[in-house]
Every structure is written in C-alpha cells, then in structure tokens.
Amino acid sequence: METLQTFRQDTRNWLEQNCPDSMRVTAGRSAPSETGDDQTVWGGKNAVFPSDDARLWLERMGAKGWTCPTWPTEYGGGGLDKEQNFVLQQELARIKAKPALTSFGISMLGPVLLEFGNEEQKQAHLPSIVRGEIRWCQGYSEPGSGSDLASLQTKAVLEGDHYTINGSKVWTSYANHADWIFCLVRTDFDAPKHNGISFILFDMTTTGVTTKPIQLISGASPFCETFFDDVNVPRENLVGPLNDGWTIAKRLLQHERTMISGMGMGGSSKKGANSIPEQAKRYAGESKNKIANAALRDRILRHQMNGQAFAVTLKRSAEEAKLSTGPSATSSMFKYYGTEQNKNRYEVMLDLMGTNSLAWEGDEFKANELSTTREWLRSKANSIEGGTSEVQLNIIAKRVLALPD
Numbered sequence: 373m374e375t376l377q378t379f380r381q382d383t384r385n386w387l388e389q390n391c392p393d394s395m396r397v398t399a400g401r402s403a404p405s406e407t408g409d410d411q412t413v414w415g416g417k418n419a420v421f422p423s424d425d426a427r428l429w430l431e432r433m434g435a436k437g438w439t440c441p442t443w444p445t446e447y448g449g450g451g452l453d454k455e456q457n458f459v460l461q462q463e464l465a466r467i468k469a470k471p472a473l474t475s476f477g478i479s480m481l482g483p484v485l486l487e488f489g490n491e492e493q494k495q496a497h498l499p500s501i502v503r504g505e506i507r508w509c510q511g512y513s514e515p516g517s518g519s520d521l522a523s524l525q526t527k528a529v530l531e532g533d534h535y536t537i538n539g540s541k542v543w544t545s546y547a548n549h550a551d552w553i554f555c556l557v558r559t560d561f562d563a564p565k566h567n568g569i570s571f572i573l574f575d576m577t578t579t580g581v582t583t584k585p586i587q588l589i590s591g592a593s594p595f596c597e598t599f600f601d602d603v604n605v606p607r608e609n610l611v612g613p614l615n616d617g618w619t620i621a622k623r624l625l626q627h628e629r630t631m632i633s634g635m636g637m638g639g640s641s642k643k644g645a646n647s648i649p650e651q652a653k654r655y656a657g658e659s660k661n662k663i664a665n666a667a668l669r670d671r672i673l674r675h676q677m678n679g680q681a682f683a684v685t686l687k688r689s690a691e692e693a694k695l696s697t698g699p700s701a702t703s704s705m706f707k708y709y710g711t712e713q714n715k716n717r718y719e720v721m722l723d724l725m726g727t728n729s730l731a732w733e734g735d736e737f738k739a740n741e742l743s744t745t746r747e748w749l750r751s752k753a754n755s756i757e758g759g760t761s762e763v764q765l766n767i768i769a770k771r772v773l774a775l776p777d
C-alpha cells in the first residue's frame with residue numbers, strides 16, 4: 373500500500389510538471405467524433421495537432437509509455453500493473469487531462485499483437501503505437517460482409533516470399549489518414565468460412581492500395597471504401613497461424629467492443645453546469661432548485677440512474693477481469709448496453725434543447741447546441757460500429773447465456 377501511495381505522489385508530481393495547462397480542460401466528450409470541432413489527437417506520420425501543447429503532451433506521455441500504461445516497457449509501454457494504472461487514471465482525471473493520444477493501435481491492434489504477435493512483430497509495431505508515430509485502420513467489413521463478417525472475400529495468395537492481395541473493404545474508418553492497416557483476408561477458399569481467414573498487416577502506401585472517402589449526410593467523411601489491386605505484402609506480416617485469423621479477429625472485436633462500451637459512461641458522470649440536470653434547468657426552467665417539468669425530470673433521473681448502474685457494473689466487471697486473461701464474450705453485453713445508453717443520452721439532450729436542437733449552423737445557436745446536434749447524429753452509429761446491437765444480442769444468447777441455436 374505504501375508503494376502505491378508513493379506511486380500516486382510521484383505520478384501527481386510528474387503530471388504537474390509535464391501536463392501543459394491547456395491540456396487540462398477535459399471537454400467531456402464521450403468518444404472521439406467526426407463533428408469538425410474534434411480536438412482528438414490520432415497521431416500518425418501526418419498527424420494533425422490542434423495545438424503545440426497537444427504535440428508536447430503526446431511527446432511526453434509517449435516517452436513515458438503512459439499512452440499505453442499497462443503495456444510492457446520493452447515495447448515502449450508504461451509497464452504499470454492494474455492498480456498503478458488505476459491510480460494513474462485517477463490522477464489524470466483529477467487534473468482533467470485530455471487524452472494525449474487516441475488510436476486504433478492502442479485500443480485494438482496493440483492488445484492482439486501482445487497476445488498473438490511474434491517477437492519481431494511486437495518490436496516492429498508496438499513502440500510506434502505508444503508514441504503515436506503510426507496511425508492504423510481496420511480492414512474488416514466488406515460490401516457483402518458486415519454482420520456476417522466471416523463471409524469476407526478479399527483474397528490473399530502466397531507467391532514466394534509475399535502474399536498478393538485483391539479485394540475491397542468498406543466503412544474503413546479514417547483509411548485515408550492511416551499509415552498501416554490490420555486486415556482480414558481469405559487464404560483458403562475451400563475450407564469452412566471461419567477456417568480460411570488470416571490476419572495480416574500492411575503499409576497503406578503499398579502499390580495497389582487506394583481509398584475513397586464516403587461522405588455522410590452530416591458532410592463529414594469519417595470512413596472510406598478501400599481497394600486492393602495486386603497488393604504485395606511480405607509473408608512475415610501475417611499475424612498468428614495461416615488460416616487461423618478468425619481467432620484473432622474475434623479477440624480484436626472484444627477489445628473494440630470494450631472500448632466502444634465506454635461511451636455509455638459519457639455524460640452521466642458530468643458534474644456542474646454541463647451536467648444534463650443543470651442544462652435541463654436552463655432550457656426547461658426550474659422550480660425549487662428542481663427541473664420544473666416533472667416528466668422531463670423523471671426521464672433524466674431514469675437516464676442518470678441507468679448510467680450510474682452501468683458505471684458500477686463496468687467497474688465490478690473490471691475487478692473480476694483482474695482474475696482472467698482478457699476480454700470475453702461479455703464485452704458484447706457492455707457494448708450493447710453502453711451504446712444504447714449513449715444514444716439515449718443524446719435523445720434526452722435533444723428533447724430538452726427543444727427547437728434549439730435543430731441547430732446546424734448559424735450565430736443564433738450556442739457552440740454546445742451545434743456540437744450536440746452533430747454528436748446526436750453520430751451517436752446513431754454507435755450501435756452499428758464494432759458489430760450491430762442485434763449481433764451483440766445473438767452473441768450474448770449463444771456465448772454468454774449458452775442458449776441453443
């Protein structure tokens with residue numbers, strides 16, 4: 373316990389000295405978004421930083437390994453155990469520090485490389501993820517393979533020392549900004565569909581890779597169509613055994629779903645003027661320090677209670693996970709509930725904003741109204757990305773509740 377207290381004090385001192393003031397104003401955003409005012413630092417060779425302080429913050433956190441606090445130090449990580457990481461997260465929250473780096477490398481690829489990658493692959497990729505030097509995208513979905521992901525058709529053929537890859541992916545988030553891709557390819561067309569898939573990594577600048585951004589109704593282009601025409605990828609870029617990529621693919625999805633489920637925490641924990649109850653008082657009026665409209669009050673209370681219950685359940689599950697090796701099919705429960713809760717939060721927000729929720733552009737709207745409307749629209753995608761809610765319910769039925777097919 374003494375050691376943990378010393379660690380807390382050292383951490384507090386380090387953050388005091390190294391976290392720039394302008395990085396201590398958590399915007400309260402629940403998840404990275406494509407709403408145009410995004411302050412998220414994604415890293416990569418062509419990284420765009422919202423400020424010099426954001427760049428400095430990433431450099432310092434990356435050098436310390438605290439962008440990936442629990443990864444081993446030999447791969448650039450912080451080498452912290454779970455208790456130390458918990459303290460670090462508390463201290464970051466205490467000073468309202470903005471995340472130094474958000475990336476698919478951290479939340480998805482890194483954990484599976486640690487589990488399934490060979491030593492060369494870990495050395496080659498993990499340190500650059502920690503320091504935010506390489507930005508990754510996820511090549512899973514295809515035009516005919518979304519929920520039924522295992523039916524994917526992108527083909528990789530071994531020819532001497534390399535695979536030749538042909539096919540296309542869709543909804544590849546930020547593929548046009550990514551340096552590398554982690555990709556599912558079919559390497560055996562005769563085997564049952566789950567048994568002919570492999571997991572491979574390659575550079576997005578390789579000849580034959582092209583991306584085409586998809587424009588959304590919001591005007592944003594957060595994802596792309598991605599095409600592979602005779603793309604040569606060194607055979608050593610295959611992760612895990614040939615034709616056993618489905619095991620890795622599923623594990624990565626569990627990490628992705630765990631990350632997405634955190635959205636359900638957004639907002640419920642917000643305190644002060646930006647909390648939903650305080651905003652409700654401003655929009656709907658207050659009576660005796662309560663939200664005046666009883667129906668709205670009831671709805672917000674219900675939402676807040678669900679948020680608190682979800683937070684406590686997540687915490688309990690994290691405690692239980694200390695005893696296991698990693699995420700499991702239960703990540704589908706949290707993904708399902710967390711994304712529904714997040715969507716509900718924006719529905720509540722829009723209801724209480726009334727006609728101001730029509731905000732799209734113009735000086736007559738406040739900045740938070742403009743961003744809330746865009747975030748509401750974005751929240752609809754939460755229960756689709758990383759596998760739809762219906763698919764999560766199927767997984768829960770089969771893998772958690774063990775119900776018959």
Ligand SMILES: Cc1cc2nc3c(=O)[nH]c(=O)nc-3n(C[C@H](O)[C@H](O)[C@H](O)COP(=O)(O)OP(=O)(O)OC[C@H]3O[C@@H](n4cnc5c(N)ncnc54)[C@H](O)[C@@H]3O)c2cc1C
Binds near residue numbers: 509520753754760
């Ligand atoms: C914001 C966002 C970002 C994304 N980023 C990426 C990315 O970076 N990389 C990537 O590879 N993909 C990405 N995706 C794609 C995402 O994984 C797919 O959209 C998702 O898996 C659903 O596939 P689909 O769109 O083909 O829908 P479909 O599979 O065609 O589903 C259509 C509808 O049918 C329902 N349905 C399908 N099968 C069943 C079933 N068996 N039982 C019950 N209902 C069913 C679904 O729930 C859905 O409502 C992203 C999607 C979004 C929205």
